[in-house]
Amino acid sequence: xxxxxxxxxxxxxxxxxxxxxxxxxxxxxxxxxxxxxxxxxxxxxxxxxxxxxxxxxxxxxxxxxxxxxxxxxxxxxxxxxxxxxxxxxxxxxxxxxxxxxxxxxxxxxxxxxxxxxxxxxxxxxxxxxxxxxxxxxxxxxxxxxxxxxxxxxxxxxxxxxxxxxxxxxxxxxxxxxxxxxxxxxxxxxxxxxxxxxxxxxxxxxxxxxxxxxxxxxxxxxxxxxxxxxxxxxxxxxxxxxxxxxxxxxxxxxxxxxxxxxxxxxxxxxxxxxxxxxxxxxxxxxxxxxxxxxxxxxxxxxxxxxxxxxxxxxxxxxxxxxxxxxxxxxxxxxxxxxxxxxxxxxxxxxxxxxxxxxxxxxxxxxxxxxxxxxxxxxxxxxxxxxxxxxxxxxxxxxxxxxxxxxxxxxxxxxxxxxxxxxxxxxxxxxxxxxxx
Numbered sequence: 001x002x003x004x005x006x007x008x009x010x011x012x013x014x015x016x017x018x019x020x021x022x023x024x025x026x027x028x029x030x031x032x033x034x035x036x037x038x039x040x041x042x043x044x045x046x047x048x049x050x051x052x053x054x055x056x057x058x059x060x061x062x063x064x065x066x067x068x069x070x071x072x073x074x075x076x077x078x079x080x081x082x083x084x085x086x087x088x089x090x091x092x093x094x095x096x097x098x099x100x101x102x103x104x105x106x107x108x109x110x111x112x113x114x115x116x117x118x119x120x121x122x123x124x125x126x127x128x129x130x131x132x133x134x135x136x137x138x139x140x141x142x143x144x145x146x147x148x149x150x151x152x153x154x155x156x157x158x159x160x161x162x163x164x165x166x167x168x169x170x171x172x173x174x175x176x177x178x179x180x181x182x183x184x185x186x187x188x189x190x191x192x193x194x195x196x197x198x199x200x201x202x203x204x205x206x207x208x209x210x211x212x213x214x215x216x217x218x219x220x221x222x223x224x225x226x227x228x229x230x231x232x233x234x235x236x237x238x239x240x241x242x243x244x245x246x247x248x249x250x251x252x253x254x255x256x257x258x259x260x261x262x263x264x265x266x267x268x269x270x271x272x273x274x275x276x277x278x279x280x281x282x283x284x285x286x287x288x289x290x291x292x293x294x295x296x297x298x299x300x301x302x303x304x305x306x307x308x309x310x311x312x313x314x315x316x317x318x319x320x321x322x323x324x325x326x327x328x329x330x331x332x333x334x335x336x337x338x339x340x341x342x343x344x345x346x347x348x349x350x351x352x353x354x355x356x357x358x359x360x361x362x363x364x365x366x367x368x369x370x371x372x373x374x375x376x377x378x379x380x381x382x383x384x385x386x387x388x389x390x391x392x393x394x395x396x397x398x399x400x401x402x403x404x405x406x407x408x409x410x411x412x413x414x415x416x417x418x419x420x421x422x423x424x425x426x427x428x429x430x431x432x433x434x435x
Contacts, residue, residue: 128295342387
């Protein structure tokens with residue numbers, strides 16, 4: 001075991017390999033007993049349940065533990081596929097792979113993958129390529145170059161791979177805080193979340209959440225280089241991917257105050273380099289390092305209104321039942337309710353003794369602000385998917401007998417939203433709901 005794999009509570013003097021423990025047990029059972037007892041006291045025992053028991057991660061191998069979250073993701077994609085088939089029954093002219101891979105934001109990523117970014121900032125139809133970050137289109141271009149498939153096929157394939165990676169990464173991160181049972185349930189809620197149909201589209205959610213989950217997991221285990229690389233990847237994926245950079249910086253500086261280590265300092269230096277490179281490239285091509293912010297002015301709804309979009313939507317629904325005909329307001333209000341309940345439960349988990357790391361609070365707070373930032377209400381629900389610690393808090397509180405009652409409506413909502421989006425893609429300029 002290397003020093004990279006120590007938990008936050010471990011020190012160098014406490015680290016020993018499995019071979020050393022085995023040798024001690026052969027030499028002296030008393031020494032072995034003391035070793036095991038000491039190890040149990042300093043290892044993270046998992047969250048305490050209502051009955052006072054602990055949800056230990058000991059038991060099956062990691063591969064066997066991952067069977068459940070992987071199965072949940074595959075089952076959710078089957079549900080999405082069936083909903084997509086339903087959309088083709090309504091609109092037989094739909095070309096599913098093409099629509100899933102290159103509609104809405106996917107069309108911009110396809111254009112970047114094909115042609116790169118333009119010199120200068122200017123209006124390109126109803127927007128600008130500079131509003132989108134390079135990680136996903138770079139992966140799309142690489143798949144096309146290697147396999148010679150179409151860009152739509154590459155986008156859909158990447159969506160599946162990144163979505164599966166996100167489910168696994170989120171499971172790993174949640175397991176460190178809440179234990180394996182809650183981690184399983186969190187992934188179940190995540191893959192059937194109403195907006196999770198985007199995990200099957202040419203969007204960045206899967207890639208960003210895979211990087212975010214891996215980063216928080218790595219910080220919990222003090223895998224500093226892994227955390228730095230994950231945060232760097234997230235910063236090249238979407239505009240508020242920089243929140244992972246903040247998480248690494250806060251955790252790293254706190255660790256350096258306790259002990260000076262070169263690998264921690266190296267992670268602090270490495271983390272911002274990818275984003276800095278992106279800013280320099282943008283500056284060279286457009287004359288401004290924040291081209292991704294300036295480009296928002298080319299969208300009709302690209303203005304920033306101060307995190308008030310979901311609040312305004314909720315206020316609109318309070319005007320009467322007629323307001324519920326506004327699908328955008330309903331989705332934004334649903335996101336606001338989810339954020340409120342999830343935040344309250346996460347705080348309650350903290351008060352009831354669950355040790356929630358500081359990077360979790362930072363990531364959740366900034367992810368919530370990111371979710372509330374779009375001027376367009378229809379994007380709020382999709383953006384709120386990034387705040388997966390709120391899903392973990394819900395999973396922590398949900399009883400096993402409630403799983404079906406909670407997941408079934410979410411799955412139905414996800415399918416209905418996908419059908420609306422797919423059919424709406426035939427008339428994108430008149431559609432009122434989009435991903």
